[in-house]
Amino acid sequence: MLQNRTSTRQFLSAPPSASSYVAAFLEPLLSIGCFLALTLHHDGELDRPGAVLCLLVFALTFPGINRFRELKLNALVDVVMAWGTLLAILGLCAFATDSFKLFSRDVLIEWAVITPMLHWLVALIGSSYLRWMAAQPHSRRTAVVIGGGALGVRLARALEAKREAGHEFLGFFDDRAAERLDPAASSRLLGTLDDVNGYLKRNGVMEAYIALPLSSQPRITRLLASLQDSTASVYLAPDVFGISIIQGRLQDLGGVPVVGVLETPFTGVNELVKRLSDILLAGLILLMIAPVLLVLAIGVKLSSPGPVIFRQRRNGLNGEEIIVYKFRSMTTVDNGANVQQARRNDPRVTPFGAFLRRTSLDELPQFINVLQGRMSIVGPRPHAVAHNEQYRRLVRSYMVRHKVRPGITGWAQVNGLRGETDTVGKMQARVEYDLEYLRNWSLGFDLRIIARTLKVVLWDRNAY
Secondary structure (H helix, E strand, O other): OHHHHHHHHHHOOOOOOHHHHHHHHHHHHHHHHHHHHHHHHHOOOOOHHHHHHHHHHHHHOOOOHHHHHOOHHHHHHHHHHHHHHHHHHHHHHHHHHOOHHHOOHHHHHHHHHHHHHHHHHHHHHHHHHHHHHHHOHHHOEEEEEEOOOHHHHHHHHHHHHOHHHOEEEEEEEOOOOHHHOOHHHHOOEEEOHHHHHHHHHHHOOOEEEEOOEHHHHHHHHHHHHHHOOOOOEEEEOOEOOOOOOEOOEEEEEOOEEEEEOEOOOOOOHHHHHHHHHHHHHHHHHHHHHHHHHHHHHHHHHHHOOOOOEEEEEEEOHHHOEEEEEEEOOEOOOOOOOOOOOOOOOOOOEOHHHHHHHHHOHHHOOHHHHHHHOOOEEEOOOOOEHHHHHHHOOOOOOHHHHHHOOOEEEOOOHHHOOOOOOOOHHHHHHHHHHHHHHHHOOOHHHHHHHHHHHHHHHHHOOOOO
């Protein structure tokens, strides 16, 4: 399940180190440095348009620290996708402002080819360095998990997956009988909770992860008190009854530590970055597609009687009701308490409407919703209000997806969940992808989804 995998990864994510910050700035600096070197080589000086381009690149380049830990092929694919998306955005900006003529053609071509090669080379060097560091004796971090349930096993697997980063999982501790434990834990049981402190001291264990259910609070309290006599780092991963944790992080509220369990990723700087990127991209796209919008509006008007724009009530940020725009593709405009989803070969869909739906051109007016602040370019797709009332009772964590603005495209849509959701299973899968997006949001993730959306629109046939 997506929910289990991402929740465990959040427990094991460490705060950014100094090397992480260096790596976060390394990729944009490489891109800018390559451009500057080529500009000075060909033209001899950097002019104002070149300086503006450097600022745009720095603002839009996705930091590549995670690529250091990937396989060579994965790193190459990631570099090419991120760089191609960045070039596409810069190309849209240049087209909209008619600024191609301000740059040397030779510089742009060489820059477009050389920069991703540099990124990949640095990713390979970085991954090799991290593997070498992890192999050093001082980097070895032994760890145990206290709690042999499902959460403890997931933590153990996550630790074993981080072996290349120096982590070494030793085993489990639990007071329960072996038949009450997960089979994967019972086979690697090191002892009871009373044995933990002595084992940590004798073996110099560096990390202990407590994964006991919240009902074990007295045992957890006694265990934490005893572990203060060891030098191990102790981490508490409470089993909160399998709820889906979104952007879980520790905060200080007047000196009282509180853990966020369901929180929007768009706060502070993230909120500003998300909104500015939406305004910039939506404005450029609307400027470019204005003639297309006019042609499609005429086509809708001539194809069947009725309004050109279909206005549907949907739930947006924090569940508030919003109005979403689409080109009308049906002979009816259902917008009441009962809304029937479009089906394959639906008789309500007009011939021109079928073309609009198949190519997703009916969604283009939603870029106006983005400028209005009702929607985002990337986010969970909004469903009709009637569908929300139906599925919030059937699908666990369904309403959590409303902690952000709905999107024109989303992580679920580029993973095959596009079109009719005629079963609870399909809706559950869509919600799981939406929750994964909320847990892992970044500007680079948005750009990746936008790039994959273009492929889906061209090749996918699930929409109707």
